[in-house]
Amino acid sequence: MGRHERLADLADVDADGLVVADLGCGTGRTVRTLLAGRHAPVTVHAVDQAVELDDDLLADQRVVSRVADLDDPLPFADASLDRIVSMNVAENLADPARFLRECLRVLRPGGLAVIGHTDFDTALFTSDDDELTRVLVDRFVAVVPDWQLRADGFMGRKLLWLAADSPLELVDVHAWADAHQRFDEGSLAWKIAMGMVASAADDPVLSELATTWMASVRRLADEGRFLFAVTDVVVVLRRP
Numbered sequence: 001m002g003r004h005e006r007l008a009d010l011a012d013v014d015a016d017g018l019v020v021a022d023l024g025c026g027t028g029r030t031v032r033t034l035l036a037g038r039h040a041p042v043t044v045h046a047v048d049q050a051v052e053l054d055d056d057l058l059a060d061q062r063v064v065s066r067v068a069d070l071d072d073p074l075p076f077a078d079a080s081l082d083r084i085v086s087m088n089v090a091e092n093l094a095d096p097a098r099f100l101r102e103c104l105r106v107l108r109p110g111g112l113a114v115i116g117h118t119d120f121d122t123a124l125f126t127s128d129d130d131e132l133t134r135v136l137v138d139r140f141v142a143v144v145p146d147w148q149l150r151a152d153g154f155m156g157r158k159l160l161w162l163a164a165d166s167p168l169e170l171v172d173v174h175a176w177a178d179a180h181q182r183f184d185e186g187s188l189a190w191k192i193a194m195g196m197v198a199s200a201a202d203d204p205v206l207s208e209l210a211t212t213w214m215a216s217v218r219r220l221a222d223e224g225r226f227l228f229a230v231t232d233v234v235v236v237l238r239r240p
Ligand SMILES: C[S@@+](CC[C@H](N)C(=O)[O-])C[C@H]1O[C@@H](n2cnc3c(N)ncnc32)[C@H](O)[C@@H]1O
Pocket: 023, 024, 025, 026, 027, 028, 029, 030, 047, 048, 049, 050, 068, 069, 070, 071, 086, 087, 088, 089, 092, 093
């Protein structure tokens, strides 16, 4: 089971007529798994700061695409949602604790929030230079890329603190390795490796080593000897 299937599983949307929100839905990968194989009525509010949903999701009657800034109060009435899912969003937020208080406000009593985050510091790459891989992962989690306002490569392990400090009840915590063997352009491993190379840009020596490292990882992938994995942490929270 992949990351988004696991999230949908934890959200437990089997009852009829549930109202669900995916906060920071991106292209809608979790939305898609929430809807997969379901014939019972469900409404999924797909919320993001810009609409990135694929066309088939935009055309789906069960999906309501909403543009909102998650640093603002959530665009839902009090106690109007049965489920919230939010994956890899918390590191971007100005105040994740306030975000969880907002989740409490908009959930119905007994409603669940499934909040997940990759802990990027756990990135595992097979390479022919483990020491250099470690240096590049350290760089990657220490640098906020130009295109992001905020980043926190340790957010996965911090979710439990956020949960403990929130007014929501902790139901469960899960962690799994999201593993991939692909290293072609556009794959998750490739995107993270590109981020690692970019994070070395201000050090000419390291930057050159990083470029060679990237080529060696690609060679391992071509030979079928490549593995990438990263740990996802997910807390399941309930409004009492
Ligand atoms: C790494 S992506 C994750 C997308 C999706 N949840 C997934 O797992 O595939 C983070 C998403 O959060 C959204 N996001 C970040 N900060 C936001 C904010 N302040 N308000 C609304 N959306 C935000 C981004 O636009 C992006 O789509």
